[in-house]
Amino acid sequence: MTSHRPDEPRTSQAVPNWQEESPYPAVPEPDFAVRRFTLIALLIAAIVLPCVYVAASAYANFRARVAEATDITLRTVRIGEEHALKVFDLNETLDARIDDLVRGLGNEQVRNQEATIHEKLKTIGGGYPQVASVSIFGPDGMLLANSRYYPAPHASIADRDDFTGIRDGKVIENVSKVMIGRVGAGETVFNTGIARRNEDGSFAGLVSVALRQSYFDAFYRELLGNEGEAVTMMLTREDGAVLASYPPLPVAQWSLAAPRSALATALASGNRDGVLHTRPNGKNGGAEIVAYRRVGSYPVFVSCAYRESAIWADWYRHLMVLVVSVFTPSIVLWLVIGLSLKRLAAEEQAWARWQAEASMRRSIESAYRQSRKMEALGNLVGSVAHDFNNLLMIVSANVQIARRRGVKAIDTELSAIERALKGGQSLTRQLLGVARKQPLRSETIEFARWMAASRELLRASLGAKVELVIDVSTNVWPILVDVAELELALINIAVNARDAMPNGGRFTVRANNLSLRHGDGFPLTGDFVEISLDDTGSGMARDVLAHAFEPLFTTKPKGMGTGLGLPQVFAFCERSGGLATIDSAIGAGTSVRLYLPRGSAVATAAPAAEPRREEPATTGGLRILLVEDNDEVAAGTEALLEMMGHTVTYVFNADAALQLVEDPAAPVDLVISDIHMPGAMNGIDLAEAIEALPSPLPVILVTGYAEELERARNVNARVLSKPFDIALLEKILQTIRHEREQRVQPAGKPG
Structure with a gap:
């Protein structure tokens, strides 16, 4: 399959680039090429002329003999x-x-x-x-x-x-x-x-x-x-x-x-x-x-x-004398010129290293300034998203409480709140993705099969005026990605393409296999799938293109864009081990290319759902220790758990929770803990301490940060990302209660 090379842009290529004007003065480059050409010409002359002289003299001598x-x-x-x-x-x-x-x-x-x-x-x-x-x-x-x-x-x-x-x-x-x-x-x-x-x-x-x-x-x-x-x-x-x-x-x-x-x-x-x-x-x-x-x-x-x-023998002896007499000084000259070329190459390498070091210093300084800016922005966005997640948890918990209490008169209002919750969850996901704090659930998928199933989703995002063309071969390698993040990235790009084509146009999705090696002039190496998303819209000017991936940058009217769409695309590709680029020009449309890593395992279809087994009837709820630093989140979660039939004990930090777990007078069946909270310990530390006890308890950890989620997967605990689905939590609790009943069941009785 023919693939597009990343170093062959249509008009211009944009990747995040925040380099500023260099404070170092430019130094003219020495003319290494002219010096090398001169030395090589001298070397050729020093080789050719003695050879010609020896050949002519030898021929004349042979004819004379x-x-x-x-x-x-x-x-x-x-x-x-x-x-x-x-x-x-x-x-x-x-x-x-x-x-x-x-x-x-x-x-x-x-x-x-x-x-x-x-x-x-x-x-x-x-x-x-x-x-x-x-x-x-x-x-x-x-x-x-x-x-x-x-x-x-x-x-x-x-x-x-x-x-x-x-x-x-x-x-x-x-x-x-x-x-x-x-x-x-x-x-x-x-x-x-x-x-x-x-x-x-x-x-x-x-x-x-x-x-x-x-x-x-x-x-x-x-x-x-x-x-x-x-x-x-x-x-x-x-x-x-x-x-x-x-x-x-x-x-x-x-x-x-x-x-x-x-x-x-x-x-x-x-x-x-x-x-x-x-x-x-x-x-x-x-x-x-x-x-x-x-x-x-x-x-x-x-x-x-x-x-x-006899003529040849005498001629050979004469030739040997001639060769020695002519080529001995010539060899010395060759060595001198060769050493000069070697020294010139060393000078050129030193110059290149000096230039590279100067460029690297400029890049490091610029990257450091930008990283500080992005770190501050990421911390701000992450903190806002975390607090916003807690608000969503409060609203979601109270909506579930209202539904469980069977309030019929406000069913329409509750549905509207739930729709708003989904929008808020999507916005939070984008904020955390841009801040690199959104957890990724990577899996290997067949892109061609996945794309066929996602056609209608893209068509709905593009609107009726835009024609959707999908050109993805079945020979495309599987990719290792977070499916939800990939779906969100395609929707963001499709929405931008729709806005760039108000009078209609064509949006084309292509995919090619691409092997990148050292020396290709691209910052990636390895096997990737290049997903090209091309539109025939108005395109972007060069100054707009330079800021396309910057968070919160948007050219859309007020209230029409958040400036988080393309930054989410770039952050998703980068965290997946790939890269995103943009080619665009005014009147020439826009092409966004996603370079996603090849999956190491063959993607498999989702397993068929097994027939649901009836859970045995259980009696009695769980004794749950809830650890949460936000009182309103804790109140909503506690009310929901009690409505499910469980007994809840609430503490505000991990230090107090560990004291209760270690106290035999206050038996606990399960610990549900937030990860990010004040105190000497966080939720992961609490899970590790409980796991080290002689009789460890099951632990459910809740977080919205990607780095915390990755660490949480290394401990023996179930992990939910905020805002979590209440139905999923209820299913997990049923499983834990069933496991507890299996442990306490008398020996010899069937389960």
Whole structure:
């Protein structure tokens, strides 16, 4: 259900407010917002600018490192290409010299001159560190002569790829794959060879120079130097087979394609040189920057790779130094600004506390003055109402005496007196309610059901010209109120609405559930039912609205209003644990809202009346001790009690009453006592003293004050509020007499 929030008034909201002009001079509030904004702006700048600087510097440094790594790979691969070109050119010259040495000689001739040829081969290849051996093979692949061994061992290379490839004219096989030499100490070598030709151009065999892989590995290690941990170099064939590398590769990868798939693709595409950025892969690790170059016209490439992980590692170290150097002073600055913000917040809180204290002092002073005024007014009104209650008791008692004596000639006059008594009782109730001295009989009710039953009462209060609209959902929570006070409050508001709409209008009753929490800007917290009573009348001016809840304030003509209606409404709501507010403006009507607490128990319908049981006939009245300080009230009450058949003893205060109760010579069955009377004891003190006796007596207390009624409920006594109904008193006396007879009845006899 949608509910109206108490902080959303229609035009203006009035609650009792009697604050006066403050005697304290106003102090301009410091501009905390500007100072806070300035400090926050400085803090943001102190955070953002170093971050931007570090980010820009880090990015520029990373790009510079990538460019430097790329330059290193290009320079290194160029040197490696020049070195490899010289080696392969030299090998080509050696192959040509050996071919010239044995040109025109057949296999048998070469074998016959093997000693001479061996010495010459040893001389040709022995002076070069890269050359492992020089060999001459026949057309069938058999070794004919070798620079390292004489006589040449019986060996054949007919099944080797380089032999079959050169024989078949494949250029790429002029450089073989890496192998472990069959002739020699098992060195790791790769061969460069050329075909021997007969005079008719037919294939006559092969001249081969074996190059040491370790020679290239050593050169690459020396070339890379300190960069060796981050940079790798490789010498590969055109098909990607690895010839030499640093760091060295496992034997299993010699004959495989180049480990970097991007490089293998570039070599296969026929590019002579270039720079690649490879991606991470499962076989070969992380990303790399790879530069490659073809070695002259040979089917061989030199490549140099720089690992990006090394770039990132160096960059991270640089970044850490940069972060520490930049953010250490920045953090100090942040702390200084943070402390300044904290100090500013403390100053603002201190200012707010000072303002709140000043406002509280003004409110306390004003509230104290008003409370003194209201206390004096309440005491005056309460005293008048108490005395008026006694007068009503006198009149009521004497009317009952006259009726019991059966005076027929004045029945009409007695009825008029009784009607006047009811009006006086209502006026007294209003006076005591405004003075906060009217006792509340709170109970939990279903407002929707109660409102449906009270429709006719409201309609009668509004008159025929005013339309009554009731919009109360059955989902509205039960409320904890004094039903009589609630009824009186609605009647007071309805009468005011009727007077504000002399030409007719509409009076609307609504109810909504409302949960109020701390921070809602309302003086209540908890669950409440908001009852809105809206009229379409002329409304109230602002100056009238400010005094609407003040006792005895009225704008109605003389004799038309008491000034107690709206004060009773406010006092009833406040004493019930809620609040009342008014929204009004000239020409916009008036809305009175009652905030009443939610009942803690589910309201129940009134129990069905039980069949009346016939009381057993009793004989003899009660011996009643009447305690009353007002002689006329006592005389009327005593006469009534005696007419009911009881014996009455009258005393004027509680002290004398207690002496009679304690005197065994003057037996008493019941004490009826007023609460408020002179002497050392009041009625409640008397009831407590009687309750403490060895044989306590039943006590009936009579009062018109709410605070006395609340205390009286804590003692073992029946309580009647003035002016009480004589019939109710008679019923209570019958019950007490019946209880007395039950106690004195002989044991074993039925009651």
